[in-house]
Amino acid sequence: MAAEPRDITGADDLVRGLWRENPVFVQVLGMCPVLAVTNSAVNGLTMGLATLFVLVLSNTLVSLLRDYIPRQVRIATFILIIATFVTVVDYLIQAFSLELHRSLGAFISLIVVNCLILSRAEAFASRHGPLRSIMDGLGMGLGFTLALLCMGAVREILGNGSLFGVAVLPSAFQPWIVMVLPGGGFFTLGAWLLLINFRKQQRAKTLAVPVEQP
Amino acid sequence: MSDDSLWTIFINATLVNNFVLAYFLGICPFLGVSSKMSTATRMGAAVTFVMLVASLSAYGINALLEWLGAPYLRLISYIVVIASAVQFVEMFVKKMSPTLFRALGIFLPLITTNCAILGLALFQTNRGYNLLQCLVFAAGAGAGFTLALVLMAGIREKLALAQLSDIVQGTAISLMVAGILSLAFMGFAGLGAA
Numbered sequence: 001m002a003a004e005p006r007d008i009t010g011a012d013d014l015v016r017g018l019w020r021e022n023p024v025f026v027q028v029l030g031m032c033p034v035l036a037v038t039n040s041a042v043n044g045l046t047m048g049l050a051t052l053f054v055l056v057l058s059n060t061l062v063s064l065l066r067d068y069i070p071r072q073v074r075i076a077t078f079i080l081i082i083a084t085f086v087t088v089v090d091y092l093i094q095a096f097s098l099e100l101h102r103s104l105g106a107f108i109s110l111i112v113v114n115c116l117i118l119s120r121a122e123a124f125a126s127r128h129g130p131l132r133s134i135m136d137g138l139g140m141g142l143g144f145t146l147a148l149l150c151m152g153a154v155r156e157i158l159g160n161g162s163l164f165g166v167a168v169l170p171s172a173f174q175p176w177i178v179m180v181l182p183g184g185g186f187f188t189l190g191a192w193l194l195l196i197n198f199r200k201q202q203r204a205k206t207l208a209v210p211v212e213q214p
Numbered sequence: 215m216s217d218d219s220l221w222t223i224f225i226n227a228t229l230v231n232n233f234v235l236a237y238f239l240g241i242c243p244f245l246g247v248s249s250k251m252s253t254a255t256r257m258g259a260a261v262t263f264v265m266l267v268a269s270l271s272a273y274g275i276n277a278l279l280e281w282l283g284a285p286y287l288r289l290i291s292y293i294v295v296i297a298s299a300v301q302f303v304e305m306f307v308k309k310m311s312p313t314l315f316r317a318l319g320i321f322l323p324l325i326t327t328n329c330a331i332l333g334l335a336l337f338q339t340n341r342g343y344n345l346l347q348c349l350v351f352a353a354g355a356g357a358g359f360t361l362a363l364v365l366m367a368g369i370r371e372k373l374a375l376a377q378l379s380d381i382v383q384g385t386a387i388s389l390m391v392a393g394i395l396s397l398a399f400m401g402f403a404g405l406g407a408a
Contacts, residue, residue, distance in 0.1 A: 028385055031245070032329045036238040076297065083290040090289070106336040109289050113329040115242060181400065182236050186393030193386040201380065 013132055017139025023116045024147035025196050030116035034148060035185035037107050041164050044152025046100055048145025050093065050108060052138070054085045055117050059137035062125040069126075078121040079112070086111045116144065154188050155179045220350045223343070227354030229402040233330050234362040235395055240330030244363060245388055249374070254367035255360070262356025264325050265334055267303055269352035271295045272335035273345055292335050300325055330359060365395060 023029045033051070038044040058081050062069075069077050090108045094101045101108070111117070120140055125133040156162060159179030161169040178184050218226075233239045240261070247257045275291050304322045308315045325331060334355050338348045369391055378387065 028245075031241040032238050035241060076294075079293055079297065080290065083293050087286060087289050091286070106333060106340065109336050110239075110329050110333055112289060112293055113332050178397070181397075182238065183393045183396040183400065185238065186389045186396055190386050190389035190393065193389065194382060197380075197382075197386060 011135070013135040014139040014142075017136060017141070018143045018146065021140075022143040022147060023140050024144060025192060027116075028193075029119060030114040030144065031189075032110060033107055033114065034151060035182075035189060037104055038148055038151040038155055038185060038188075039159070039180045040156045041149060041152040042100070043103060044148035045145065046093070047104060047107065048141075048148040050089045051111055051114065051117070051144050052141030053089055054082060054111055055120060055141040055144075056134055056137035057085045058082045058117060058121055059125040059133040060130055062121045063128060063130045063133035066126045074126065075118075075122070078118060078126075082117055082121070083112050116140065150192065151185070151188055154192075155184055159184060218347070220347065223347055223351050224354040224357075225405055227351050228358040228361065229399065230405055232358045232362055232399050233333065233355050234359055235392070235399045237333065239333040240328050240359060243325075243328060244366065244392070245385065248363055248366040248388075249370050251364065251367045251371060254363040258356070258360025258363045260322055261325060261328065261330065261359050262353070264300055264303060264322075264331060265352040265356045265359075266349065267299045268296050268331050268335055269338060269348045270345075271299050272338065273348050276339050288339070292332060296331055296335065330355070362395070366392065369395075 017023065021027060024031075024034055030051075033047050037047045058078070061081050062078060065077075086109060089111070090101075093104070093108060120136060124136045128136070153163060156164075157168060158176045159181075161167055161171075161173050161175050176184075179188065227233070231237060234241065234244050243257060243261070247253050272292055272295065275295050276288065279285060279288055279291065300322065304315075307322070334352060338351055343351055366388075370388065373387065373391070382390075
């Protein structure tokens with residue numbers, strides 16, 4: 001990882017995206033790819049890394065250009081920057097693995113309209129320096145990847161009895177086909193959110209004081 | 215080039231491969247504005263309208279880019295064209311029918327970042343539909359989006375009256391309901407495969 005925790009604020013930015021403000025489980029942003037491509041762990045991981053790449057680069061560029069972009073057209077400019085990097089990623093994945101590109105289909109191009117990336121550009125990168133913006137992009141991107149991996153792993157294990165294509169459950173296990181179908185995506189995400197809500201509630205009870213908001 | 219019949223395309227986009235429940239496109243508005251029936255229908259109408267406009271412009275742009283031999287500009291031009299199309303639609307509606315404009319309110323500009331619109335443009339390009347097929351596809355996708363939104367709103371209006379424990383409230387229960395809806399829509403599989 002390129003993260004050097006020399007700068008205390010930078011490390012803070014990194015950890016915040018990864019856990020406390022996890023884009024999927026806490027902020028519930030960028031739902032479309034989370035549900036659509038997580039029918040296996042590999043797909044989830046690729047999608048997460050592609051988003052991470054776009055997020056870091058667009059955050060960097062937006063932050064470098066933030067003094068030159070007129071306020072009125074900033075959203076349009078951000079979208080153009082994001083679309084450029086998404087095109088790059090699209091061709092990169094196509095070059096590395098045609099099979100993977102086919103299974104992800106149009107969803108790589110759809111990273112453009114992932115609200116997470118635009119919201120980080122608008123809320124963070126356009127107000128902070130390049131270094132902190134890169135850290136923020138890394139943190140949020142890793143948080144997003146982690147969430148996609150969690151979803152993909154659960155769905156692949158239950159729906160196919162395997163993880164990253166390797167069988168992990170005994171052959172007597174009857175796969176729950178529903179988990180790799182669209183409905184399973186909704187159920188898995190719902191279950192993860194339930195689990196996190198439950199944990200939050202438990203913690204609030206034990207602490208007596210509610211968890212402090214940043 | 216695709217030689218699917220128009221009817222097949224329509225049924226496929228509306229029921230079998232519903233944009234929301236099978237392709238997971240447009241989940242944000244699906245979860246965001248589906249708590250009341252009246253807003254759901256309006257949002258559905260707005261999206262359908264924009265889909266038709268976007269489909270038409272995407273078809274034109276694609277033809278132009280093919281002629282120029284620059285397919286790598288596709289994504290960038292699509293997003294710009296869709297954003298400006300939404301802007302034009304907004305201005306047009308504001309001028310022609312202030313009542314409708316007020317009814318649609320904040321929803322129109324938000325549609326720009328709705329992945330269902332961009333998804334529609336990309337799918338029609340990938341499948342090589344001709345102009346008529348594109349328009350039917352857009353109408354079907356819009357109808358499917360509206361259907362999913364209205365169904366969800368109906369369920370959530372009832373759900374608001376139910377007694378739920380704290381942890382399931384909010385997004386979690388909406389996702390569970392959406393999952394069940396999605397399973398129900400799987401029953402349509404094979405319908406359009408003529």
